[in-house]
Amino acid sequence: MQFWALFKRDVLVAWRRKANVYQPLVFQLLVVTMFPLGLGAGAQTLSKIAPAVVWILALLSTLITLENIFKDDFEDGSLGVYVLSGMSLPLAILSKTTAHWCTTGIPVILFAPVIAMLLHLPEHAYGILMLSLAIATPIFSLLGTVGSALIMNIKNGGMLLSVLIMPLLAPVLIFGAGAVLETALSNSASTHLLLLSGSLVLSLTLAPLAAAAAIRINLE
Amino acid sequence: MGSGLLSMPFFIKSKPQSSSPKSILLTTPSLQIINAQCQRSGESLFTPTSLQLNAGELAVIAGPNGSGKTTLMEAVAGLGLFTQGEFLFNNRQSHEEWLEHSHYLGHKLGNKGNLSCEENLRFICHINQVQVSTDEIESVLEQAGLGGYDYHFASDLSAGQKKRLALGRLLLLKKTYWLLDEPFVNLDQAGCDWLYQIIKNHVKQGGAVIITAHDQKKIHELAQHYITLQPFVEGVE
Numbered sequence: 491m492q493f494w495a496l497f498k499r500d501v502l503v504a505w506r507r508k509a510n511v512y513q514p515l516v517f518q519l520l521v522v523t524m525f526p527l528g529l530g531a532g533a534q535t536l537s538k539i540a541p542a543v544v545w546i547l548a549l550l551s552t553l554i555t556l557e558n559i560f561k562d563d564f565e566d567g568s569l570g571v572y573v574l575s576g577m578s579l580p581l582a583i584l585s586k587t588t589a590h591w592c593t594t595g596i597p598v599i600l601f602a603p604v605i606a607m608l609l610h611l612p613e614h615a616y617g618i619l620m621l622s623l624a625i626a627t628p629i630f631s632l633l634g635t636v637g638s639a640l641i642m643n644i645k646n647g648g649m650l651l652s653v654l655i656m657p658l659l660a661p662v663l664i665f666g667a668g669a670v671l672e673t674a675l676s677n678s679a680s681t682h683l684l685l686l687s688g689s690l691v692l693s694l695t696l697a698p699l700a701a702a703a704a705i706r707i708n709l710e
Numbered sequence: 711m712g713s714g715l716l717s718m719p720f721f722i723k724s725k726p727q728s729s730s731p732k733s734i735l736l737t738t739p740s741l742q743i744i745n746a747q748c749q750r751s752g753e754s755l756f757t758p759t760s761l762q763l764n765a766g767e768l769a770v771i772a773g774p775n776g777s778g779k780t781t782l783m784e785a786v787a788g789l790g791l792f793t794q795g796e797f798l799f800n801n802r803q804s805h806e807e808w809l810e811h812s813h814y815l816g817h818k819l820g821n822k823g824n825l826s827c828e829e830n831l832r833f834i835c836h837i838n839q840v841q842v843s844t845d846e847i848e849s850v851l852e853q854a855g856l857g858g859y860d861y862h863f864a865s866d867l868s869a870g871q872k873k874r875l876a877l878g879r880l881l882l883l884k885k886t887y888w889l890l891d892e893p894f895v896n897l898d899q900a901g902c903d904w905l906y907q908i909i910k911n912h913v914k915q916g917g918a919v920i921i922t923a924h925d926q927k928k929i930h931e932l933a934q935h936y937i938t939l940q941p942f943v944e945g946v947e
Contacts, residue, residue, distance in 0.1 A: 710791060
């Protein structure tokens with residue numbers, strides 16, 4: 491009940507602030523239209539770089555949404571409300587992570603084919619692209635909560651958050667973009683997807699605990 | 711910090727106290743803070759402070775600005791930590807039990823701006839595992855002077871109304887211990903009278919309240935405990 495109460499609240503808050511949901515998608519669309527202009531290249535070059543570009547865009551567009559996961563709650567005091575509710579803190583964090591994934595991760599997954607199309611990614615790779623993002627976007631949200639919890643009481647902590655989180659997300663990018671690339675070249679992507687799934691399980695078990703510790707440190 | 715870490719409520723799960731005899735049975739819940747001290751930016755704020763508060767009592771914490779009233783309140787609530795001293799609830803260091811029986815209302819009210827008054831109160835109840843009906847919420851909003859504001863966003867309210875909305879929680883959650891940090895700030899005269907009345911009723915019905923408040927003579931007269939925080943001076947004990 492507590493889990494759903496917090497989840498429902500977070501989804502509602504994000505939904506009412508629609509910019510939160512649109513921002514990553516608009517960002518992706520703006521950047522992707524720059525590629526053909528900047529490269530001045532044809533469909534062939536674009537389709538070669540497409541797996542990497544789609545993935546990097548998904549990663550960066552999620553990154554800009556991470557800062558506020560806990561910052562808003564810390565600033566308006568509602569963090570105290572659920573920390574003191576007697577609810578297990580890692581569970582509360584998991585609830586917030588789920589809400590974050592639903593409001594940013596799912597739109598990114600659904601939007602990926604549009605970005606892929608603009609970059610001439612071979613059509614048979616769309617399925618794996620969405621699958622790999624479906625496995626990876628929860629990792630973005632999970633690791634994001636750790637970073638967000640660390641910087642919640644720092645003004646303009648966005649830069650610090652990126653520096654903290656990026657190295658952790660690099661393997662995810664390598665496996666994810668790798669999976670799409672292999673599929674585009676008509677090879678099997680299962681190794682990459684398995685490693686990606688392993689990363690998901692690892693972050694699912696550890697990230698809520700790490701974020702809970704970070705919140706306790708920051709509340710001092 | 712070292713040993714100080716052990717005494718703060720936050721990391722304590724439920725450590726059995728070997729020193730407290732099991733034969734003591736308390737009929738009313740009681741809170742004990744013994745020689746507690748808090749720090750801000752590595753400096754101790756006040757001299758060791760003790761307080762014993764039983765159900766049905768009111769404690770006022772006073773002290774000049776910067777003396778650490780809010781820091782102390784947060785530490786008592788479980789949001790901060792004591793760097794020294796002991797915190798006992800019902801003679802145990804049970805943090806869970808304490809959270810179950812207390813509600814803290816600080817300077818940051820914890821209302822979500824883009825949720826309506828009704829949604830804010832409903833969330834607070836659900837996260838504290840309290841079942842609540844729409845009628846109850848409406849009646850509390852009515853009492854808080856926010857009748858008809860059910861579907862207004864909290865961000866559209868004035869500062870005083872936001873405070874009233876947050877205070878409305880106390881009536882819905884029905885916890886024994888209320889920790890109120892400057893609850894009278896921003897309230898108009900009618901609001902102050904209302905708050906005074908609910909605090910008085912709460913204490914009369916066996917609740918307990920710790921409050922920090924300036925210039926509230928009526929509240930000060932009601933209090934059984936009056937604690938003035940003394941600024942801690944390095945080297946002077």
